[in-house]
Amino acid sequence: MSDLNAAVAAGVVGAEDAYRSLLGATVEVARAIFRAKASSVLLLDEETDELVFEAISGAGAGELVGKRFPSSTGVAGWVLVTRQPLVLDDVAADTRFSQETAESTGYVPKGLMAVPLLVEERALGVLEVLDRPSDTRFTLAEMDLLGLFANQAAVALDLLQRARRARAALDGEGDLGALARIAATLDGASEERRAAGLALLAALEKLL
């Protein structure tokens, strides 16, 4: 691997780890602030139109990362599609909601807070907080707090996705693979060819 490629790859790999940690910290804090049993971030996979568990704190933490389900059914799907946050408490034990949620979360929650993760006009996924203490009445101030956490989680998720796209480009996958290959070729080229290549790129940049 060339020096340029290696340097960029090291940065991207480090970035992905850092952003994943940031996302993990966000769900940890969300869980702690709301004194909840679990908190998770679900990422929208646009290629398969599915929601994927990306970060989890508390119940389900070991086994659910990577688990997928359809993007527009259930409460998480409703929140994603409608861009509206929703809080449910005192969920009766025998509703279809309980079964579906249990299948996706690994246990039957009595309560669920879900908020869309929005960056500009894109919906990236959903932040969920499960089973906050039922002895306290929910307030609109908490709803606003949930929204603030969602903003933070959305930024972390956006950075994580950018890092992944950059890495895919370096690996030669995705739309930007050609750019990474050009960078690698230039890096290894003779001085003359490299100067010609850079001049061509400068012209392309001007054109665009």
Add this chain to the structure above:
Amino acid sequence: MSVLAHETEDEELPAWSLPASAGESIRLPSTWPERVTREWAFGGATGAGVRVCVLDSGIELDHPLVGAVQRSVAVSRDGDEISVADDDAGDLCGHGTACAGIIRSLAPECELTSVRVLGEGYTGSAAVLLGGLEWAIAQGFHIVNMSLSTTKKQYAEQLHELADAAYFKRTMLVASAHNMPVESFPWRFASVVSVGSHEEDDPLAYFYNPAPPVEFFARGLSVDVAWLGGGTVNSTGNSLATPHIAGICALVLSKHPELTPFQLKSVLHLTANNVEGEQ
């Protein structure tokens, strides 16, 4: 068929100007009292004769808190093609049932129709939402409950045109506002009634917001709502405040069917808790 005004073939063409001395020809009776009170606005009203559409995740059939649902359709997408067909899948989430239950609790004799815009995947969901709204406006519902929004700017203009078409066709769109600093639609448009939440328990308490774009606040905190499997849950969100206003609109229209959307909005304003004061 498109519902946009310039493409419809209305029996009464729009009037573009008013000839001299012709004011008499369009004279309309005014039955508004000197002071608009809730008693005048919806005292004794049941919602009878008012057709309400719930654009959401579907409505569970035979839910005891919802009762009769006049018709259930689902909007689907095949490429660029949007179609609307009768549907018996019920509710894919529970939320549409919750909205329908709130509207029913306030306006027990209104007619409810479910337009399901969920279930076709996230991709294309904005197109499905628009298709559902266009269908609902073409059906001439009096009220459309939209506890949803889109952030996609490419759809904002089309959604804006639909909202204005509804306004002039006497279909009141009641739409959930955001409680986050998010640019989303259609709740930001002036031709809809946009709704946020207050913290009181009274389902008939509503407030006019003198600092829009959120125009009204209604009950949206810790509401016991109908949910899947004939059950209930306790729920919070602007999406539950919205059907409270939709239900109150149904009451007003059942007593005063002649009201246009801007008049209906004026009645909501004049009868709001913070405007009329003590009832």
